[in-house]
Amino acid sequence: DQQVKQNSPSLSVQEGRISILNCDYTNSMFDYFLWYKKYPAEGPTFLISISSIKDKNEDGRFTVFLNKSAKHLSLHIVPSQPGDSAVYFCAASGLGSARQLTFGSGTQLTVLP
Amino acid sequence: SAVISQKPSRDICQRGTSLTIQCQVDSQVTMMFWYRQQPGQSLTLIATANQGSEATYESGFVIDKFPISRPNLTFSTLTVSNMSPEDSSIYLCSVTKGYEQYFGPGTRLTVT
Numbered sequence: 001d002q003q004v005k006q007n008s009p010s011l012s013v014q015e016g017r018i019s020i021l022n023c024d025y026t027n028s029m030f031d032y033f034l035w036y037k038k039y040p041a042e043g044p045t046f047l048i049s050i051s052s053i054k055d056k057n058e059d060g061r062f063t064v065f066l067n068k069s070a071k072h073l074s075l076h077i078v079p080s081q082p083g084d085s086a087v088y089f090c091a092a093s094g095l096g097s098a099r100q101l102t103f104g105s106g107t108q109l110t111v112l113p
Numbered sequence: 114s115a116v117i118s119q120k121p122s123r124d125i126c127q128r129g130t131s132l133t134i135q136c137q138v139d140s141q142v143t144m145m146f147w148y149r150q151q152p153g154q155s156l157t158l159i160a161t162a163n164q165g166s167e168a169t170y171e172s173g174f175v176i177d178k179f180p181i182s183r184p185n186l187t188f189s190t191l192t193v194s195n196m197s198p199e200d201s202s203i204y205l206c207s208v209t210k211g212y213e214q215y216f217g218p219g220t221r222l223t224v225t
Binding site: 032034036041042043044045046049051089091093096098099100101102103104105106 | 114117144146154155156157158161163169171205207209212213214215216217218219221
């Protein structure tokens with residue numbers, strides 16, 4: 001049973017517009033959420049995170065929103081740039097003392113020039 | 114953050130052989146993690162390596178197949194033993210800094 005789900009395997013957005021990537025989770029014990037960007041042949045790069053005590057965290061062009069009641073989080077990228085084209089993974093932690101991450105299946109974002 | 118390097122970056126191996134992947138971190142960390150990303154799949158945690166104790170393996174992964182060493186606070190190795198084509202994956206190590214986890218560049222393994 002997938003505890004972290006990204007239901008959109010792909011998303012295409014025009015350069016300059018907003019990209020919205022979505023993620024749902026099922027386990028209410030998760031207390032920290034992270035977004036990673038991954039290019040082919042590279043490891044995931046940490047982008048932004050949010051604690052369960054917050055509902056929004058912003059860092060430059062990236063904003064993460066958390067809706068605990070809906071067990072839903074989203075990553076907003078604005079304005080989108082062609083260099084943002086990559087696979088985006090959401091991840092959650094809080095189930096183990098080592099704070100292991102549980103990953104979603106990823107969304108391939110393509111930003112069209 | 115943390116700077117993490119892995120060796121080798123990629124390898125092609127024959128069925129039945131073993132490969133040891135090295136992970137080096139630029140600072141001392143308590144926890145190191147090993148993940149696998151099979152083609153077209155998400156990242157799956159293999160095990161957690163704590164310095165000075167046995168690694169903790171996730172369901173579906175066993176020490177005989179994926180032995181791990183953690184000799185000090187900046188280094189770890191993962192061995193993929195008796196390989197089969199199903200082991201073809203990207204293997205990634207990661208470390209925790211605060212609540213965030215940082216990843217190495219990965220080792221792309223192809224088993225023929």
